[in-house]
Amino acid sequence: MSGFRFKEFQADAASRFDTLFRIFTQLLTHTSGDVEEALDWLRELDKEYELTDDDYTIDDFIAELKERGYLRDKDDGSGGMAITAKTEQAIRDSALEYIFGKLKKGGSGNHSTKYAGRSGEDTGTDLRQFEFGDAPQDIALTESIKQAQINNGADDLRLTENDLLVTEQEYKTQTATVLMIDISHSMILYGEDRITPAKMVAMALAEMIRRKYPKDSLDIIVFGNDAWPIQLKDLPYLQVGPYHTNTVAGLELAMSILRKSKAANKQIFMITDGKPSCLKENGQYYMNSFGLDRRIVSKCLTLAAACKRAKIDITTFMVASDQYLQDFIDEFTAANQGKAYFTGLKGLGEMIFRDYTNNKRKKL
Numbered sequence: 110m111s112g113f114r115f116k117e118f119q120a121d122a123a124s125r126f127d128t129l130f131r132i133f134t135q136l137l138t139h140t141s142g143d144v145e146e147a148l149d150w151l152r153e154l155d156k157e158y159e160l161t162d163d164d165y166t167i168d169d170f171i172a173e174l175k176e177r178g179y180l181r182d183k184d185d186g187s188g189g190m191a192i193t194a195k196t197e198q199a200i201r202d203s204a205l206e207y208i209f210g211k212l213k214k215g216g217s218g219n220h221s222t223k224y225a226g227r228s229g230e231d232t233g234t235d236l237r238q239f240e241f242g243d244a245p246q247d248i249a250l251t252e253s254i255k256q257a258q259i260n261n262g263a264d265d266l267r268l269t270e271n272d273l274l275v276t277e278q279e280y281k282t283q284t285a286t287v288l289m290i291d292i293s294h295s296m297i298l299y300g301e302d303r304i305t306p307a308k309m310v311a312m313a314l315a316e317m318i319r320r321k322y323p324k325d326s327l328d329i330i331v332f333g334n335d336a337w338p339i340q341l342k343d344l345p346y347l348q349v350g351p352y353h354t355n356t357v358a359g360l361e362l363a364m365s366i367l368r369k370s371k372a373a374n375k376q377i378f379m380i381t382d383g384k385p386s387c388l389k390e391n392g393q394y395y396m397n398s399f400g401l402d403r404r405i406v407s408k409c410l411t412l413a414a415a416c417k418r419a420k421i422d423i424t425t426f427m428v429a430s431d432q433y434l435q436d437f438i439d440e441f442t443a444a445n446q447g448k449a450y451f452t453g454l455k456g457l458g459e460m461i462f463r464d465y466t467n468n469k470r471k472k473l
Contacts, residue, residue, distance in 0.1 A: 125161070125165045125170075126165075126170060126173055129151070129161070129167075130174075130179075130199070131203060132151060132160070133148075133170075133174075134196075134199055134200045134203040135203065136150050137192065137196070137200055137345060138200060138203075138204070138308055138312075138345060141345065141347060141348045142191075142192055144189070144190045144192060145189060145190070148167070151167065152167055155167055177195075178193055178195050179195055179199065180192060180193065180196070181193050192345070194342065197342050197345055200312060200345050201312040201313070201315065201316045201341075202316065204309040204310075204312040204313035204316070205312070205313040207309065207313070235276070236274045236275065236276060236277065238273070238274065238275075239253075239270060239273035239274065240275075243275050247275045247276055248273055248274070248275055249275060252274045253268065253274050254268065254272075256272045256273075256274055257272040282372075282373045283324050283325060283372045283373050284372055284374040284375075284376065284465075285326045285328075285366075285367055285370035285372035285374070285375050285376075286314075286318075286325065286328070286465070287327075287328045287329075287330060287363040287366055287367060287376075287377050287378070288378045288380070289330055289332060289359045289363055289377060289381075290307050290329065290330070290331045290347070291307075291331075291332060291333075291354060291379075291381035291382060291383065292304065292331045292332065292347065292348070292349045293332075293350075293353060293354040293383055293386075294349055294352055295383040296382055296383075297349050303382050303428055304347065304348070304349050306457050307380045308344050308345070308347050310380070310461055311344055312341070312345070315327050315341050315344075317465075326372065329341065330359060330362050330363060330366075331347065331359075332354070332355055332356065332359030332362075333349075333350050333353065334352045334353055334387055334389075334394060335355060335358050335389065336355060336358035336359040336362045338362070352387075353386045353387035353398065354381065354385050354386045354387060355385070355387040355388065356379075356381070356385035356405075357387075357388055357409055358387075358389060360377070360412040360423075363377045363421075364412070364415070364419065364421065368419070374422075374468060375419075375420065375421045376421065376422045376423070376424065377416065377421060377422070377423045377424070378424050378426065378464075379424070380428065380457070381426075381428070382427070382428040383429060384401055384434050384437060385401075385402075385406065385409050385437075386398050386402070386405065387405070388404070388408060401437055406437060406440075410440065410441060410444045413442075413444035413445040414444045414445065416445050416447075417444070417445045417446055417447075422448070422468075423441075423442070423445045423447040424448045424449070424464055425438055425441065425442060425450070426450050426457055426461060427451045428457065430451070435451055438451070450464075
């Protein structure tokens with residue numbers, strides 16, 4: 110008797126490793142690269158959700174991580190483990206997959222102005238008359254034949270230069286971007302982890318630029334009491350500190366970086382959840398955590414206007430909902446004539462990626 114026999118699905122070791130590895134990379138981002146803490150969390154998840162069994166245990170997973178080159182012993186002789194460059198790359202890949210997975214599900218929002226041009230990417234819908242210098246591969250052959258029938262009639266079908274139509278192209282500009290990440294203490298206050306989504310966005314954005322826009326540049330800076338640049342490889346380990354928010358220092362550093370760039374487009378993406386509360390003048394800190402200090406605010410607005418004069422667009426992603434802070438960001442955005450998004454952490458990645466891609470596609 111023929112038929113089908115069904116049995117309980119048993120995942121193979123390879124898929125077990127892949128499943129655990131995806132969870133492990135997420136945990137590493139949350140623990141700022143602390144392997145021991147990430148493994149402790151993984152063991153707790155295993156107890157609750159039975160991620161492993163006797164055939165493939167957490168210890169087997171750790172052994173395979175070492176065998177595949179994702180973990181190494183620490184050099185300090187402590188007996189602990191650390192992640193490798195291969196793991197850092199895997200974390201960025203995971204962040205990219207996570208963000209783009211959400212992008213596929215979300216609706217689009219276009220905030221850029223488009224102008225028509227040549228030698229770019231096919232828009233798929235717009236057609237125009239052929240001009241000298243257009244590439245032959247851009248000719249819309251079917252539409253050109255239809256145009257010839259209209260111009261010359263079916264009885265005298267001939268294709269001339271006046272009949273040729275070409276598909277409109279989008280010109281992709283080279284872009285230099287500075288991503289500013291707020292690492293002040295408020296990024297982990299009130300029981301909400303705001304720094305982990307910011308790190309994931311930074312890692313995913315860097316991977317997207319490296320793969321899709323290799324001629325673009327991305328610099329990442331963090332700002333607390335001061336501002337300083339960080340390397341891509343340092344992102345998984347990024348932590349907040351007992352800092353105030355020196356937005357001025359961040360903007361000054363970002364402007365310094367972008368002034369040296371020869372890219373046609375220059376932009377700053379700033380992720381922050383708090384008000385500017387710190388300045389450093391003549392080597393001395395001026396701090397005020399109460400309300401909006403007009404001395405600090407005025408300096409921020411001056412720099413926003415200076416960026417506008419330097420043709421540097423600022424897009425602010427505000428992950429706090431306080432009305433008086435949103436009013437400040439509105440004033441800041443008006444000074445630069447940039448953009449501001451007041452969003453929760455859940456939509457942060459999708460909004461940054463759409464805005465970056467939209468800024469890349471300008472028709473000239």
